[in-house]
Amino acid sequence: MSTRNSLRSAFLQLKRRSSTNTGGVWSDFSKRPTTLKINNAPIRQTLFSEGNSEEGPASLTNGDERLAYHSPIAIDETFQMAYRILEKEANSKYQIVDRLEKSLKNAASQEETIEIKDRIDKNLIEAEIENPEVLYNAEFADSKLLDKSQPVYRHLLKEKWENYxxxxxxxxxxxxxxxxxxxxxxxxxxxxxxxxxxxxxxxxxxxxxxxxxxxxxxxxxxxxxxxxxxxxxxxxxxxxxxxxxxxxxxxxxxxxxxxxxxxxxxxxxxxxxxxxxxxxxxxxxxxxxxxxxxxxxxxxxxxxxxxxxxxxxxxxxxxxxxxxxxxxxxxxxxxxxxxxxxxxxxxxxxxxxxxxxxxxxxYGLGEGRVYEKVRSMDPLNL
CATH class of the missing domain: 3.90.280.10 (PEBP-like)
Structure with a gap:
């Protein structure tokens, strides 16, 4: 048991030193709307290694389940590495969006405007589709509270709608x-x-x-x-x-x-x-x-x-x-x-x-009619 606790403590220290939230594009809300981040502070802190990990993940509401929870070994470091890779890809998509928005100002026709806007939406979806905060919101947040102006949320809601x-x-x-x-x-x-x-x-x-x-x-x-x-x-x-x-x-x-x-x-x-x-x-x-x-x-x-x-x-x-x-x-x-x-x-x-x-x-519709329980299939002779 002591060996497990020592390993757990070492990984927690490493996790705190190498926080995922490193100021990349997914952490920058100067141009991106704050509706793309998790509004539940404890869960967001757990995701980015800022909470009290000894108490277990905040997504588990049952106290006993939280105390009994143990993350797989090195899952946090794996998550951080994957996060940085995906965030780098997202940044490249946002660079494309910036170029498209500049070309949008010079669009020569309505058709060209629509085509550029469609490409912008496509790249915005690709930039956020792997963002864990966006995925969490789409899966667990009340759909009425999601920002439907964001293409990625509409895309994820459409997938859920099509599946059921x-x-x-x-x-x-x-x-x-x-x-x-x-x-x-x-x-x-x-x-x-x-x-x-x-x-x-x-x-x-x-x-x-x-x-x-x-x-x-x-x-x-x-x-x-x-x-x-x-x-x-x-x-x-x-x-x-x-x-x-x-x-x-x-x-x-x-x-x-x-x-x-x-x-x-x-x-x-x-x-x-x-x-x-x-x-x-x-x-x-x-x-x-x-x-x-x-x-x-x-x-x-x-x-x-x-x-x-x-x-x-x-x-x-x-x-x-x-x-x-x-x-x-x-x-x-x-x-x-x-x-x-x-x-x-x-x-x-x-x-x-x-x-x-x-x-x-x-509604002033009168008393209505009462039909016979058995009716002939022949037309009425009036």
Missing amino acids: DLLVTMQRLEQLHVIPDTLPTLVPKADVKVKFTHNTEDQFSKWVTPGSLLPAFAVSEPPTVYIQEFDRVEGSNNLYTVLLVNPDTPDLATNSFTTTLHYGLKNVMLNNVDNSIDVSKLLKVGPRITFKEYTPLTPEKNAPAQRACLWVFRQSKEIGDISEASENFDIREFAATHGLTPIGAHIWRQKFDRSVPGVRQM
């Missing part, structure tokens, strides 16, 4: 036939999340898992819509349209279904950082961007489950006055007419429940 949330969303959109019942296909470019903040129960106040079956009271007020683009958003590319449609509205005349528009927003200005449509935003600009006030789905008794399909589009230009009818809404024709490109979608489902009558009364 995107797969779940696309599975539900196809499994529940949102594609092709509403739009024929989707090439997803943005992470779209939905939650209903008027709820007080944890079960209904969190982000909605795509395809969830929700009661009417839980969706009785407009949702907060989170739209995270991973590409750079600036200039005229930051206008969006949001449509909430129900393709399962019963059509008694044809013994089939039609589509109803339940919520419509246009000319919504968003970017990589300001990327949510919530109550505060609607209070400020709601009348200017809302062309169809929110009306929740209220399925009638004995009707099949209905799909609330929320689509997010990127606009090619500003949209003027809209006088679309909510009933028999043709979302495909609407998108084509206004030059909309779908970039993301979400879905939740609803069935008749005991809160439906109250919500219908809240």
Whole structure:
């Protein structure tokens, strides 16, 4: 045991003498934003050998686990060596960024400007993608607190999105036939999340898992819509349209279904950082961007489950006055007419429940209908 303690003490002294934080590019925040460093001081001190190593790493919250932790022999020296090598490579990328930023001032066209900015973003990602502080933030920090203006964070968030949330969303959109019942296909470019903040129960106040079956009271007020683009958003590319449609509205005349528009927003200005449509935003600009006030789905008794399909589009230009009818809404024709490109979608489902009558009364929708449990497939003879 004494030999182990002697080795541990020797390595700790060597570690303190050869601190990783040597004033390289990753330690210089005069030009780099401080959002690229770890904000948790104890964890950052542990990373750079400035904390009390006898107490164990600060990332372990359990005291017994911290005291029982022993680093592999020479792991600190190996880390420091790798850190310096990677930091040197990052410095070369920042030198390229400096040259590109100078050439950006002399760009002769919009196309050249975009091309240079794309190259700048690419090199900024490569400069920070191996930074342990950035990787820690992307993995463990609250994603809402990450600086989405930084290309490296958007890149890492996109990888995480593609590995899980995107797969779940696309599975539900196809499994529940949102594609092709509403739009024929989707090439997803943005992470779209939905939650209903008027709820007080944890079960209904969190982000909605795509395809969830929700009661009417839980969706009785407009949702907060989170739209995270991973590409750079600036200039005229930051206008969006949001449509909430129900393709399962019963059509008694044809013994089939039609589509109803339940919520419509246009000319919504968003970017990589300001990327949510919530109550505060609607209070400020709601009348200017809302062309169809929110009306929740209220399925009638004995009707099949209905799909609330929320689509997010990127606009090619500003949209003027809209006088679309909510009933028999043709979302495909609407998108084509206004030059909309779908970039993301979400879905939740609803069935008749005991809160439906109250919500219908809240919105002045009448008492609703009660269908027979068994219906013929033949059209009605009216």
